[in-house]
Amino acid sequence: MVSSKTKETDTQKKIYFDIKWVFIFVIIGFLLVFQVLPLIYLIIRSFFPEGSFTLDGFKRIYSYPLNWTALKNTIISGGLASIFGVLIAFPLAWLVGRTNLYGKKIFRTIFVTTYMVPPYVGAMAWLRLLNPNVGTMNVFIKNLFGLTESPFNIYSIGGLVWVLTTFYYPYAFITISRAMEKMDPSLEEASRISGASPLKTLITITLPMMLPSIIAAGLLVFVAAASCYGIPSIVGAPGKIYTVTTRIIDYVHIGSQEGLTDATVLAVFLMALALIILYVSTVPIGKKQYITVGGKSTRPNIVDLGRWRVPITILVALFSLLIIIIPFMTIFTTSITVNMGKPLSLDNITFKYWETIFTRSSIISSAKNSLISGLLAATFGMIVSLVMAYLLKRTNIKGKGIPDFLITVGSGTPSVVIALSLIMTMSGKFKINIYNTMAILVISYMIKYMLMGMRTVVSALSQISPTLEEAGQISGANWLRRFKDIILPLILPSVVAGWFLIFMPSFYELTMSTLLYSAHTKTLGVELFTYQTYHSQQTASALASAILIFVIVVNWGMNKVTKGKFSI
Amino acid sequence: MSVVTISNLYKSFGDVEVLKSINDEFQDGEFVTLLGPSGCGKTTLLRIIAGFEKPTKGQVLIDGKVVSSEDVFVPPEHRNIGMVFQSYAVWPHMNVFENVAYPLKIKKVSKDIIKEKVDNVLKLVHLSQYAKRIPSQLSGGQQQRVALARALVAEPDLLLLDEPLSNLDAKLRESMRYEIKELTQRLGITVIFVTHDQVEAMTMSDRVLVINRGIIQQVGTPYEIYRNPANQFVSDFVGKVNFIKGKAHNGIVSLNLSHHKFPCNKDLEGDVVLAVRPESIKFVASENGNTIKGKIEKLYFIGEEVDCFVDIDGEIIRVSAPPEIYADLKQGQDIYIEIKDYLVYKDDGSDDHTKILT
Numbered sequence: 034m035v036s037s038k039t040k041e042t043d044t045q046k047k048i049y050f051d052i053k054w055v056f057i058f059v060i061i062g063f064l065l066v067f068q069v070l071p072l073i074y075l076i077i078r079s080f081f082p083e084g085s086f087t088l089d090g091f092k093r094i095y096s097y098p099l100n101w102t103a104l105k106n107t108i109i110s111g112g113l114a115s116i117f118g119v120l121i122a123f124p125l126a127w128l129v130g131r132t133n134l135y136g137k138k139i140f141r142t143i144f145v146t147t148y149m150v151p152p153y154v155g156a157m158a159w160l161r162l163l164n165p166n167v168g169t170m171n172v173f174i175k176n177l178f179g180l181t182e183s184p185f186n187i188y189s190i191g192g193l194v195w196v197l198t199t200f201y202y203p204y205a206f207i208t209i210s211r212a213m214e215k216m217d218p219s220l221e222e223a224s225r226i227s228g229a230s231p232l233k234t235l236i237t238i239t240l241p242m243m244l245p246s247i248i249a250a251g252l253l254v255f256v257a258a259a260s261c262y263g264i265p266s267i268v269g270a271p272g273k274i275y276t277v278t279t280r281i282i283d284y285v286h287i288g289s290q291e292g293l294t295d296a297t298v299l300a301v302f303l304m305a306l307a308l309i310i311l312y313v314s315t316v317p318i319g320k321k322q323y324i325t326v327g328g329k330s331t332r333p334n335i336v337d338l339g340r341w342r343v344p345i346t347i348l349v350a351l352f353s354l355l356i357i358i359i360p361f362m363t364i365f366t367t368s369i370t371v372n373m374g375k376p377l378s379l380d381n382i383t384f385k386y387w388e389t390i391f392t393r394s395s396i397i398s399s400a401k402n403s404l405i406s407g408l409l410a411a412t413f414g415m416i417v418s419l420v421m422a423y424l425l426k427r428t429n430i431k432g433k434g435i436p437d438f439l440i441t442v443g444s445g446t447p448s449v450v451i452a453l454s455l456i457m458t459m460s461g462k463f464k465i466n467i468y469n470t471m472a473i474l475v476i477s478y479m480i481k482y483m484l485m486g487m488r489t490v491v492s493a494l495s496q497i498s499p500t501l502e503e504a505g506q507i508s509g510a511n512w513l514r515r516f517k518d519i520i521l522p523l524i525l526p527s528v529v530a531g532w533f534l535i536f537m538p539s540f541y542e543l544t545m546s547t548l549l550y551s552a553h554t555k556t557l558g559v560e561l562f563t564y565q566t567y568h569s570q571q572t573a574s575a576l577a578s579a580i581l582i583f584v585i586v587v588n589w590g591m592n593k594v595t596k597g598k599f600s601i
Numbered sequence: 602m603s604v605v606t607i608s609n610l611y612k613s614f615g616d617v618e619v620l621k622s623i624n625d626e627f628q629d630g631e632f633v634t635l636l637g638p639s640g641c642g643k644t645t646l647l648r649i650i651a652g653f654e655k656p657t658k659g660q661v662l663i664d665g666k667v668v669s670s671e672d673v674f675v676p677p678e679h680r681n682i683g684m685v686f687q688s689y690a691v692w693p694h695m696n697v698f699e700n701v702a703y704p705l706k707i708k709k710v711s712k713d714i715i716k717e718k719v720d721n722v723l724k725l726v727h728l729s730q731y732a733k734r735i736p737s738q739l740s741g742g743q744q745q746r747v748a749l750a751r752a753l754v755a756e757p758d759l760l761l762l763d764e765p766l767s768n769l770d771a772k773l774r775e776s777m778r779y780e781i782k783e784l785t786q787r788l789g790i791t792v793i794f795v796t797h798d799q800v801e802a803m804t805m806s807d808r809v810l811v812i813n814r815g816i817i818q819q820v821g822t823p824y825e826i827y828r829n830p831a832n833q834f835v836s837d838f839v840g841k842v843n844f845i846k847g848k849a850h851n852g853i854v855s856l857n858l859s860h861h862k863f864p865c866n867k868d869l870e871g872d873v874v875l876a877v878r879p880e881s882i883k884f885v886a887s888e889n890g891n892t893i894k895g896k897i898e899k900l901y902f903i904g905e906e907v908d909c910f911v912d913i914d915g916e917i918i919r920v921s922a923p924p925e926i927y928a929d930l931k932q933g934q935d936i937y938i939e940i941k942d943y944l945v946y947k948d949d950g951s952d953d954h955t956k957i958l959t
Contacts, residue, residue, distance in 0.1 A: 503651075503686065508704035508755070509755070511678055
């Protein structure tokens, strides 16, 4: 008896409860319900608008001129913006990353900061600068050269491309800069030692090796520009230049059944375009890029610009002035101008619009809504990111890549499509009704921006040796405990950075909020947009300036907190 | 005190079999070394014992209790093991005291006892004055001792050491060898030590498992594996050795390069090698019946010996000569050697001597 009993305890199967699975299931469940199913529903609805299969919806896109023009405008403006964006970004990335340009750090910060600025701010600024009648830059150039007509008209495809380019080239700049940092400098050194000049090396070695990243950067800009709503609605709408995003939102606002079908079809089209491009730019190119990346991260060799150093620095400075400083200053001066038809002088200055934005209860409550929904999206988003990044980097669980894939798809899906899919499925049709609540806003922000947080955490986690955690495990710590005691403290700066990367865009989000807000949950982006288009451009500008200052201050603070590690 | 039993253990990563049919029992208080070249599977075996890897087949038992098998798996945190990692894995965000106290904190030991135990173990590894330092302010050797203290603080029955000395400089490595050996002996715990350095294995172990390509080649005391290697691989891996080709017939080996005969086991027939360690070959001044004539090809003065390479009809034989005769030796000089001690193996046909039991 005794011996059999001991034997039993010896081989007894003890099940160690693994809390990991609970997290995985909750997260996958969340993504399935709020992201995957709504998007699938959208696709199904585009083929079965009245319950039976038909391609009428797609036919209407071609046959209805307004839709067809919107489609063309989207592709043309996105395509041109991506070409110009790359043409601007590559030389800038090279100058800032690989040469002895003066003030590299400042330029880098300036270019990267634009990425954090809401795009509609740019649209507002260029509207003021290049308005065909009273645009300040138009007037200035007209007087300078004695022209009879304004040289530029912002209300045109050209104007749209211009604003899209100036606001989306940072995407390309960041992508290309990163790839350049990763490139093994000895490849360039080998070219120099073989007798090639720096310029020859740039053209024959650096450029071809960077090509996959350059293409990826271009595609990224294209998707961003094509999915943008703020810029085409502010710049395009007055000139009757419609894009897919503005059409979709107009249809939803009209609210008719037919309009909704058109919106769905356009959205499916936009989603397919974005996701195919996302796939093309990450899958094959991503693999190719992997080969060019050397194992060691050595200091890149710096090219001496020689006698071109000063002229090129001046050129870059002028570019920054034109693309960043002047628009931002314009927004600010607009916010303190009494009469926008008159030049800025002492008797034309007022701070009443600034007073308005800090006192008007509707603005304050919108700011509060944005703050809360941003906080919630960032916090929940980071929890998901942390768990998913951990699973991805530290475990061999089957299917650990699924949530990562879903999060990537979510972020690649145009905002307007996410919002539309949520409206169609979350208003009670499938027993969930969160329409008109803050939850729907928070969920849409999470789906769109979670990837930023996740990428930050994943890269931080990759830099921590797994043995640090194994040492904790052998010391007796379980999974949660190791996470809390070892992993979390080590990746905290990145967690904070990731949190802000979700918070900031959620805070000033416009596109999804426009479709998903209700009377009680109006957000700052929507508020600003309403002021810009209907009430007072000065109030909108004051609000935009306040948001800009907030973004810059947070960015600066982040840099301090994370000891410079925080860079997008 | 722990007894670790490994029975019929296999491990594959995908199609690659890294451990095959491993069987052994590590006794209470024993210092066992897993010795082998990199990629031989020794670290995998250690990580299976720790619970960081699961075996594909077979079992691991600690004190008679199954901890890893096809249907039982006890995670590392429930195995009560101490471990020192090759990279030390000292947590950079905790100071020395916090690092060492961590296993006790997990066990919810009271603060006073933690303080007492950590102080004791820090004294043991000579780090008492560094308790408040953070790891980045410590040298490699000090970090290594923090890792050791952390592994020992909870008084585990079993200590696993994964090449803990490989990142230290030569002098420190030597002193740590003796320090670790002495410390673990004093504590009386079972130690499993992984290394690719035969000198570490020799000096520290009670018993050595020589592993190559996932298979245990030989198990024995350091003396046994050095003096009586089971095969050509072990013979080569645990020290310097010459393999001189010959043919065996009727218990006699005739060498290809000279007319000399060497007695051997009668079971051996056909192609064999004579395994001769450099220190088993002597230079002799004049020719006699046992000498072989050669020419000094190269020689290096190392300090405790002279490392000589002697050319005998085109085959190079390595000889370890005593340092005092260095002055009498010159490159290109004719010389006579005499083989004092040897072992005979069936020739495995490989020149790099790595072909072994498969």
